[in-house]
Amino acid sequence: MSALNIKKGSTSHSAYNLRPTFSDTEERHTLAVLVENEPGVLARVIGLFSGRGYNIESLTVAEVDHTGHLSRITIVTTGTPQVINQITAQLGRIVPVHEVHDLTVEGHSVERELALFKVSGKGEDRVEALRLADVFRARVVDSTLESFVFEITGTPEKIDAFADLMRPIGLVEMARTGVAALARGAK
Amino acid sequence: MSAQMTGAKMVVQALIDQGVDTVFGYPGGAVLPIYDEVFQQNSIRHVLVRHEQGAIHAAEGYARATGKVGVALVTSGPGATNAVTGLTDALMDSIPLVVFSGQVPTFMIGSDAFQEADTVGITRPCTKHNWLVKDTEKLSNTIHEAFHVAASGRPGPVLVDIPKDVQFAAADYTAPRAMTSHYRPQVKGDIEGITDLVKAIETAKKPIFYTGGGVINSGPAASQLLRELVDGTGFPITSTLMGLGAYPASGDNWLGMLGMHGLYESNMAMHDCDLMINIGARFDDRITGRIDAFSPNSKKVHIDVDPSSINKVIRTDIAIVGDVAHVLEDVLKVWKSRGRKTDRAGLDEWWAQIADWKTVNCLAYTQEGKTIRPQYAVERLEALTKHRKDRFISTEVGQHQMWAAQYMGFDDPNRWMTSGGLGTMGYGFPASIGVQMGHPDALVINVAGEASWLMNMQELGTAVQYRLPVKQFILNNERLGMVRQWQELLHGERYSSSWSEALPDFVKLAEAFGAKGICVSDPDDLDDAIMEMLDHDGPVIFDCLVEKHENCFPMIPSGKAHNEMLLGEAETQGVIDSKGSVLV
Numbered sequence: 097m098s099a100l101n102i103k104k105g106s107t108s109h110s111a112y113n114l115r116p117t118f119s120d121t122e123e124r125h126t127l128a129v130l131v132e133n134e135p136g137v138l139a140r141v142i143g144l145f146s147g148r149g150y151n152i153e154s155l156t157v158a159e160v161d162h163t164g165h166l167s168r169i170t171i172v173t174t175g176t177p178q179v180i181n182q183i184t185a186q187l188g189r190i191v192p193v194h195e196v197h198d199l200t201v202e203g204h205s206v207e208r209e210l211a212l213f214k215v216s217g218k219g220e221d222r223v224e225a226l227r228l229a230d231v232f233r234a235r236v237v238d239s240t241l242e243s244f245v246f247e248i249t250g251t252p253e254k255i256d257a258f259a260d261l262m263r264p265i266g267l268v269e270m271a272r273t274g275v276a277a278l279a280r281g282a283k
Numbered sequence: 284m285s286a287q288m289t290g291a292k293m294v295v296q297a298l299i300d301q302g303v304d305t306v307f308g309y310p311g312g313a314v315l316p317i318y319d320e321v322f323q324q325n326s327i328r329h330v331l332v333r334h335e336q337g338a339i340h341a342a343e344g345y346a347r348a349t350g351k352v353g354v355a356l357v358t359s360g361p362g363a364t365n366a367v368t369g370l371t372d373a374l375m376d377s378i379p380l381v382v383f384s385g386q387v388p389t390f391m392i393g394s395d396a397f398q399e400a401d402t403v404g405i406t407r408p409c410t411k412h413n414w415l416v417k418d419t420e421k422l423s424n425t426i427h428e429a430f431h432v433a434a435s436g437r438p439g440p441v442l443v444d445i446p447k448d449v450q451f452a453a454a455d456y457t458a459p460r461a462m463t464s465h466y467r468p469q470v471k472g473d474i475e476g477i478t479d480l481v482k483a484i485e486t487a488k489k490p491i492f493y494t495g496g497g498v499i500n501s502g503p504a505a506s507q508l509l510r511e512l513v514d515g516t517g518f519p520i521t522s523t524l525m526g527l528g529a530y531p532a533s534g535d536n537w538l539g540m541l542g543m544h545g546l547y548e549s550n551m552a553m554h555d556c557d558l559m560i561n562i563g564a565r566f567d568d569r570i571t572g573r574i575d576a577f578s579p580n581s582k583k584v585h586i587d588v589d590p591s592s593i594n595k596v597i598r599t600d601i602a603i604v605g606d607v608a609h610v611l612e613d614v615l616k617v618w619k620s621r622g623r624k625t626d627r628a629g630l631d632e633w634w635a636q637i638a639d640w641k642t643v644n645c646l647a648y649t650q651e652g653k654t655i656r657p658q659y660a661v662e663r664l665e666a667l668t669k670h671r672k673d674r675f676i677s678t679e680v681g682q683h684q685m686w687a688a689q690y691m692g693f694d695d696p697n698r699w700m701t702s703g704g705l706g707t708m709g710y711g712f713p714a715s716i717g718v719q720m721g722h723p724d725a726l727v728i729n730v731a732g733e734a735s736w737l738m739n740m741q742e743l744g745t746a747v748q749y750r751l752p753v754k755q756f757i758l759n760n761e762r763l764g765m766v767r768q769w770q771e772l773l774h775g776e777r778y779s780s781s782w783s784e785a786l787p788d789f790v791k792l793a794e795a796f797g798a799k800g801i802c803v804s805d806p807d808d809l810d811d812a813i814m815e816m817l818d819h820d821g822p823v824i825f826d827c828l829v830e831k832h833e834n835c836f837p838m839i840p841s842g843k844a845h846n847e848m849l850l851g852e853a854e855t856q857g858v859i860d861s862k863g864s865v866l867v
């Protein structure tokens with residue numbers, strides 16, 4: 097299914113004509129792009145974004161179908177509806193791109209991101225860090241007498257919130273994977 | 284069917300199997316094995332150009348004049364980087380090309396080897412797709428896929444980069460078979476949109492067809508169907524620079540080209556229409572002028588094979604993604620089955636309005652005195668050649684290009700080769716060589732400016748070597764005419780670097796290469812000189828000395844709307860404000 101065969105429905109739209117295409121409001125969209133796993137394909141996708149001046153908030157990529165040689169690129173981007181439509185159409189035009197899905201308009205989807213946080217501190221700060229980690233269901237994956245590395249999974253907003261809380265306690269460094277997303281439901 | 288052969292032989296075999304008869308190229312270290320194979324066969328003609336940019340433009344000219352895929356062969360490093368302008372030109376104008384470049388051997392890639400460049404990296408944004416083939420096993424299929432990608436959907440240039448060791452190694456050759464490629468652009472239009480379009484056709488009072496290069500790219504059937512639809516509905520039709528010839532200029536409904544230097548009646552009709560049917564055009568900024576004032580009261584229909592063209596610039600009311608010929612066939616079918624209805628009374632009024640605009644006579648000029656007006660030169664060329672059914676015109680870029688588009692008429696598609704999107708000076712001469720290779724007996728004329736022409740003048744060697752009787756019709760104003768015009772209108776008549784102080788003697792230049800040169804400066808001698816050019820069996824440089832300060836009108840100034848055209852010198856004072864002057 098190409099970007100243009102997106103089923104029309106109450107929460108979804110065709111690539112062109114159902115939403116107010118030329119509205120000025122910036123929207124945040126999550127796109128799932130299935131691509132042929134060949135050299136240079138990521139450069140093509142990134143080059144499209146930089147060459148045409150689109151935003152990338154996060155981008156993840158990994159092979160998802162070894163026998164079929166397919167990788168899945170999940171891109172979180174922002175733009176007006178017209179720009180978002182352009183992005184999906186331009187992505188669909190890249191030859192090794194098999195499918196483009198705008199998960200934000202095609203229906204409900206789940207989004208998860210994984211992050212590692214290094215927090216250092218002593219005494220009460222260490223206890224507080226563990227307490228907050230428990231609230232956020234973050235796991236300790238490394239520990240020294242003066243530091244923890246937490247692993248946390250969730251929506252980008254949850255990870256942002258966790259980072260905001262950890263910063264005053266002694267956040268040293270963090271690494272985030274970017275968003276992985278799937279549409280809800282059986283298909 | 285498969286047979287063992289070297290990668291170099293595979294290239295030649297694949298070209299033969301793809302029906303290629305002509306390749307434009309320039310040899311070098313990294314493509315020597317392929318050139319060795321080219322030497323040992325007679326199925327494919329190789330045309331040795333003098334610069335790789337010339338090879339790509341020649342392949343473009345060949346592709347546009349024949350409707351086939353153009354093929355070029357260049358070496359690694361500088362060979363490939365010299366091809367970049369041509370590739371970008373072909374991408375912007377959707378011209379199908381397959382370009383082969385040599386590459387250093389796979390084990391040396393990344394070592395900054397002699398004549399190494401990251402060719403697939405450099406050409407990624409200026410090709411439709413490209414491949415670095417690291418394994419001879421995959422070479423034949425990649426080449427077949429390359430032809431498929433170049434020619435299907437919205438056509439475009441592709442590049443296959445072949446390291447030298449891959450050319451030497453042997454593997455099984457695979458013949459082209461039923462394509463297994465997943466790349467299959469949509470060609471049939473959505474019937475819902477087509478029906479909506481037909482309903483709009485039935486009720487429109489002030490409709491216009493606005494057609495572009497997509498009609499030509501879709502093939503001769505598309506032009507035929509377009510003519511049937513235009514003549515059947517009786518709607519007026521205008522076209523972009525790229526689409527000239529799809530509907531005949533001698534046809535009853537033809538208004539002339541639209542856009543920045545388009546005809547008054549075309550632009551006024553675009554502005555005032557109530558139904559705009561865009562077929563294979565892309566609302567380029569040369570066409571729309573000021574976006575928020577573009578055809579404010581019309582319902583806009585857009586037929587395009589490329590989904591990303593839709594709603595890119597102008598909001599479309601009815602979008603039909605599909606190949607022009609397929610879509611037009613369905614439009615005609617539906618329109619006929621619903622009784623071939625149009626609003627006759629409304630149309631009569633609309634045509635009366637158009638007739639009124641035509642009386643402005645926007646292309647009028649007067650030829651007087653002893654200096655040739657460039658418009659006059661183009662008009663005489665048109666008058667003396669338009670009876671020739673086999674006439675092909677290419678152009679360079681600038682004022683002469685616009686005058687050729689305004690004053691010459693094209694009754695068939697694939698007869699007009701010009702660099703539209705990229706505006707590449709230096710395009711026309713090599714393109715004319717490509718056209719002549721595709722049509723050896725045809726009359727091929729490149730309408731040029733002296734500055735553009737000099738950009739790829741080395742190809743005169745190619746024209747002479749292959750005895751290609753291409754006519755180089757140079758309007759010589761000793762200026763970069765269009766740059767000069769903009770400096771006059773926008774930069775206080777400060778003519779910064781826009782004139783040539785050291786032009787060659789074009790007659791002697793022609794003779795130095797073994798071609799014929801003709802120089803004319805007197806309007807009274809013009810016709811005879813043109814006839815002398817046409818009668819000469821060989822390449823001719825025609826140096827036509829014209830008025831140096833002529834401006835090209837009509838003109839929609841930057842940042843203005845279609846109905847704010849300038850028709851002549853008197854209207855140019857202070858019309859372009861600072862906001863408009865940042866636009867190009």
